Amino acid sequence: MSSKCLFWLLTIVLLITTPLAQAQQPQKVPRIGYLSNTDPARESTRSKVIRGALRDLGYIEGQNISIEFRYTEGKPDRSPKLAAELVSLKVDLIVVAGGTAPVRAAKNATKTIPIVMVGSGADPVEAGLIESLARPGGNVTGLTILNTELGGKRLELLKEAVPKLTHVAVLYRPTTPSSVVELKEVLPVAARALSLTIRPWAIPEADGYEQLFAALKKERLNGLYLLQTPLTNANRNRIVGFTLKSRLPSIYTSRRDVDLGGLMSYGADSVANYRRVAYYVDRILKGAKPADLPVEQPTKFELVFNLKTAEEIGLTIPQSVLYRADKVIR
Numbered sequence: 001m002s003s004k005c006l007f008w009l010l011t012i013v014l015l016i017t018t019p020l021a022q023a024q025q026p027q028k029v030p031r032i033g034y035l036s037n038t039d040p041a042r043e044s045t046r047s048k049v050i051r052g053a054l055r056d057l058g059y060i061e062g063q064n065i066s067i068e069f070r071y072t073e074g075k076p077d078r079s080p081k082l083a084a085e086l087v088s089l090k091v092d093l094i095v096v097a098g099g100t101a102p103v104r105a106a107k108n109a110t111k112t113i114p115i116v117m118v119g120s121g122a123d124p125v126e127a128g129l130i131e132s133l134a135r136p137g138g139n140v141t142g143l144t145i146l147n148t149e150l151g152g153k154r155l156e157l158l159k160e161a162v163p164k165l166t167h168v169a170v171l172y173r174p175t176t177p178s179s180v181v182e183l184k185e186v187l188p189v190a191a192r193a194l195s196l197t198i199r200p201w202a203i204p205e206a207d208g209y210e211q212l213f214a215a216l217k218k219e220r221l222n223g224l225y226l227l228q229t230p231l232t233n234a235n236r237n238r239i240v241g242f243t244l245k246s247r248l249p250s251i252y253t254s255r256r257d258v259d260l261g262g263l264m265s266y267g268a269d270s271v272a273n274y275r276r277v278a279y280y281v282d283r284i285l286k287g288a289k290p291a292d293l294p295v296e297q298p299t300k301f302e303l304v305f306n307l308k309t310a311e312e313i314g315l316t317i318p319q320s321v322l323y324r325a326d327k328v329i330r
Contacts, residue, residue: 027064030065031089031090032068032093033091035070035082035097037099037101037119038073039073050274053277057282068086068089068091070082070086072102073234074233076099079101080108083102086106087109092114092284094114094116100127100129100176103124104127114139116142117129117140118143119143120144122147123149127177127178133295135291135292135294136293136294139290139291141280141290141295143280143297144295144297145267145273145298146298147178148181148182150267150268153266154225154251155187155198155251157303158249160321161305161318167223168198168223169201169219170183170187170199170227171203171226172229173203176227182227203231213242213246224249226257226262236257236260240260244261247312249263249315253267258306259306261309263306263309263313263315264305265303266303266304304327305317305322305325308329
């Protein structure tokens with residue numbers, strides 16, 4: 001065979017085999033780290049919505065995307081270790097579902113991996129997580145739910161639902177900065193305008209609830225306001241059960257508490273918020289920088305009542321208030 005023929009034969013072989021070799025190379029599947037401030041059972045509601053929104057954008061878990069889950073189990077001090085684990089896995093981005101502590105832990109663990117936050121009640125600018133809502137600046141972006149800022153409105157709604165309301169117990173966690181800000185800076189202003197007396201009570205560790213409930217029973221209280229923290233999220237069944245047993249009207253930040261038997265809640269539409277996470281994931285996987293993606297505030301809010309609970313504790317909610325509800329559980 002002449003050298004010329006051999007050259008052309010080798011050229012043909014290369015033309016045939018190169019595309020085949022390229023086709024056989026597996027495509028890189030983006031890996032998402034998911035850091036939750038609660039446990040798998042409680043997180044499932046939120047993660048299910050996020051996964052569904054990702055599917056709507058064409059991201060199928062196990063096919064063209066993978067998710068690594070880590071849970072703090074309601075213990076903020078576990079956040080740094082779990083965030084470091086996700087960074088060590090070289091994930092492409094980290095979704096942080098929960099409060100300020102896990103977001104800060106993720107930010108401390110990496111300055112390069114994009115972080116998408118959701119469910120953070122504190123002002124992310126004041127907390128030092130981002131530079132501004134319009135221009136986050138670093139590697140953190142996502143959504144904030146304005147829990148703290150809505151404190152005065154919740155107190156006002158509780159007063160409207162319970163016109164004879166005078167003394168309200170506020171359950172908070174001293175180690176959760178957003179709940180301390182709401183207790184000391186937001187609620188007192190609203191309480192004065194509504195002629196209410198608020199009584200702060202620090203949430204104990206898991207084994208101190210019976211003492212807390214016993215102390216509350218001795219007070220002249222006719223309302224309860226629960227500030228959202230990882231610890232209260234983990235013990236919401238016990239708290240709601242106490243309010244029912246004590247016939248105490250209560251207001252919460254999350255609709256989940258009302259589904260469990262709490263009287264009422266007011267806050268951002270959580271489902272709409274969770275679905276929006278997929279938008280950020282999609283943009284970042286397609287090359288957008290977190291620093292350039294504005295942090296969004298909620299535009300939809302929902303007021304929810306549980307009339308079965310109202311009947312159980314002997315309360316009649318004025319019809320004028322019920323008319324404004326987005327959902328009523330009967």
